[in-house]
Amino acid sequence: MGAGKEVRTFVRWIRKYRGELSGDSADCGEFASLFHLSSEDLERLVSEAEQQGLISVSKTWSVPIYGEGFRITIRAQMTGRGLAAARDWDHADQRWVEAYAPRVLVWVHEQGLRNGQYLLYEDFAAAENLTLEEATKALDYASEWISKSHGKRERAYSNAWIRTDLVGMRNSGHEYRILGLDSDGEAELYKWEKLWGNVSKRRLAAQDKVLRWAHQNGSDATPLDPSGFFSSPLHYFYGKPLEPEEVSEAISSLEEYQLLILSSRETKICIKLTEKGVDCAESGKTVRKFMTKNEGREKVTYNIHGPVHGGQFGDHNSQVNNFGIDRQAILEFVGQVRQLSGQLGLDEPIEADLVEEVHELEQASTEQTPDRGRIRSALDKICNVLTSAPNGVMGQLLLGAGQALISRELG
Missing domain, CATH: 1.10.10.10 (Winged helix-like DNA-binding domain superfamily/Winged helix DNA-binding domain)
Known part of the structure; x- marks a missing residue:
């Protein structure tokens, strides 16, 4: 099971403050103080990270000079597995922030900021349903100019997409205000507007x-x-x-x-x-x-093994019968629509019509001599219902499969 956000933050904190090559261990109490954790929460976090093999733990007991009872000090050190995991998390974060950076540029532009106006990182995090840490990474990355040339990514740190300014400090890190797009950001956005259409x-x-x-x-x-x-x-x-x-x-x-x-x-x-x-x-x-x-290679493969029909549900190579109809593909489509019809968000009368047409398609495709016109009629009616399904993602997936059947099997 992968490490949760809290465990990742904890392990990264150990690496950041003790270094990857340092043999020294970190006092976990400092982490608890920084993030306002109770002793129970700290124990749970340390236990999770240790069970996953990310850290090794040592505990010492001492008696305070002035006071009663024992004081437990928990120290943690990165394991090799922990270091490897932290590097994998860094790579995943980098892929995420590179993919998200263009959205930052568009979002800042959509706010229509004028001179003297500003937005905080928290505004961006709330608007995009991100954590403050994620928002900070995305905005920091977008403040660098990113260009692509011949498939290679290059950075020129002297330029920026957006203008930011440090205005204060919080326990969670830096707080910035966003001043808007600079000239490079405006030029980049102008190119993107042409691509959107x-x-x-x-x-x-x-x-x-x-x-x-x-x-x-x-x-x-x-x-x-x-x-x-x-x-x-x-x-x-x-x-x-x-x-x-x-x-x-x-x-x-x-x-x-x-x-x-x-x-x-x-x-x-x-x-x-x-x-x-x-x-x-x-x-x-x-x-x-x-x-x-x-x-070229795929065409040769198709000629040897026969037609391989795309757009179907399931993992198989279908065989076309003497009537030019792939019954297996149609019956699999019937099964998928029948199974998922209740998840499409259709009104009851429309769902009932869909179920009836699915039954009609099943009957038509299993006849000894299939009637292509009857099959086409049933498929058309099913696709018409799927076009208006409230559950857009699921409806569109089924619709795409149905249209692919019509194109392949009925021309």
């Missing part, structure tokens, strides 16, 4: 971001709920959020490219990267460049 770039960016998010957060054992993507800074496209429809389309495309698979878990549609998807994520290439490079 570029449908093609948004589509390609959505594919890259979903793939990157799945790679950073997924595991072989547990598929991911794609709704979690919207709580990640990766769901921003140059500081503006991607729409659920764009994310749904990206997931359908990645499945069609065989970079991920869809499955169901606890009445939710989940995604998991395939080996090919992991290769793409770790190649450092965009999805488009990765697929272009592998296009």
